[in-house]
Amino acid sequence: MVRERITSTAEETIRLGREIAAELKAPVLVLLYGELGSGKTTLAKGIVSGLGAAEEEEVTSPTFTLVHVYGKGAKVYHADLYRIESAADFESLGMEDIFAKPGVVILEWPERVPVPGEWPKVRIRLEHLGGDQRRIRVMGGDDE
Numbered sequence: 001m002v003r004e005r006i007t008s009t010a011e012e013t014i015r016l017g018r019e020i021a022a023e024l025k026a027p028v029l030v031l032l033y034g035e036l037g038s039g040k041t042t043l044a045k046g047i048v049s050g051l052g053a054a055e056e057e058e059v060t061s062p063t064f065t066l067v068h069v070y071g072k073g074a075k076v077y078h079a080d081l082y083r084i085e086s087a088a089d090f091e092s093l094g095m096e097d098i099f100a101k102p103g104v105v106i107l108e109w110p111e112r113v114p115v116p117g118e119w120p121k122v123r124i125r126l127e128h129l130g131g132d133q134r135r136i137r138v139m140g141g142d143d144e
C-alpha cells in the first residue's frame with residue numbers, strides 16, 4: 001500500500017486514489033481525514049473510479065445528500081459526515097450491508113461520528129502544504 005505521496009494537482013490526487021483502490025479488499029471502511037478543500041472528494045473520485053463503480057465525473061461531493069451509492073453489484077458508498085447531527089444518524093445511513101455483499105465505504109469527516117470498531121479500516125490523512133500541494137498519508141488498520 002502507498003504510504004505517503006505529495007501531489008501538486010487534483011489530477012495527481014485522483015491517480016493516487018486509483019492506486020489505492022487497486023489495493024483495497026472489501027469489506028473495508030476508508031476514512032478520509034483533512035480540512036475543508038484538502039482533497040478528500042477528489043481522492044474519492046479516484047478510489048470510486050478505480051474500483052470500477054462509476055466514472056470519475058460522476059463522483060461528486062455528498063455534502064448535502066450525505067451519502068452516494070455507486071456500483072451495480074458490490075456497492076461503493078461515499079458519505080460526507082460534516083453535517084451529521086448525531087451518532088444515531090450513522091446507523092440510519094444503511095451501510096451495514098457492505099458485509100452481506102462485501103463493499104467499500106468511503107467517509108469524509110469520519111471524526112464526526114463514532115466509527116464502528118470492528119470494521120476493517122484504511123485511514124488516509126490529507127494536508128494542505130500551500131498552493132496546490134497536498135501531503136496524503138495512508139495508514140492501514142488501526143496503526144497511526
Ligand SMILES: Nc1ncnc2c1ncn2[C@@H]1O[C@H](COP(=O)(O)OP(=O)(O)OP(=O)(O)O)[C@@H](O)[C@H]1O
Binds near residue numbers: 007043
Ligand atoms: N493536489 C491537489 N489534490 C487535490 N485537490 C487539489 C489539488 N490541488 C488543487 N486541488 C483543488 O482543491 C479542491 C479540493 O476540493 P475537495 O472537494 O476534494 O476537498 P474536500 O477535502 O472534499 O473538502 P470538503 O471538506 O469541503 O468536502 C478542488 O477544487 C481541487 O481541484
Ligand SMILES: [Mg+2]
Binds near residue numbers: 040041042108
Ligand atoms: Mg468533500
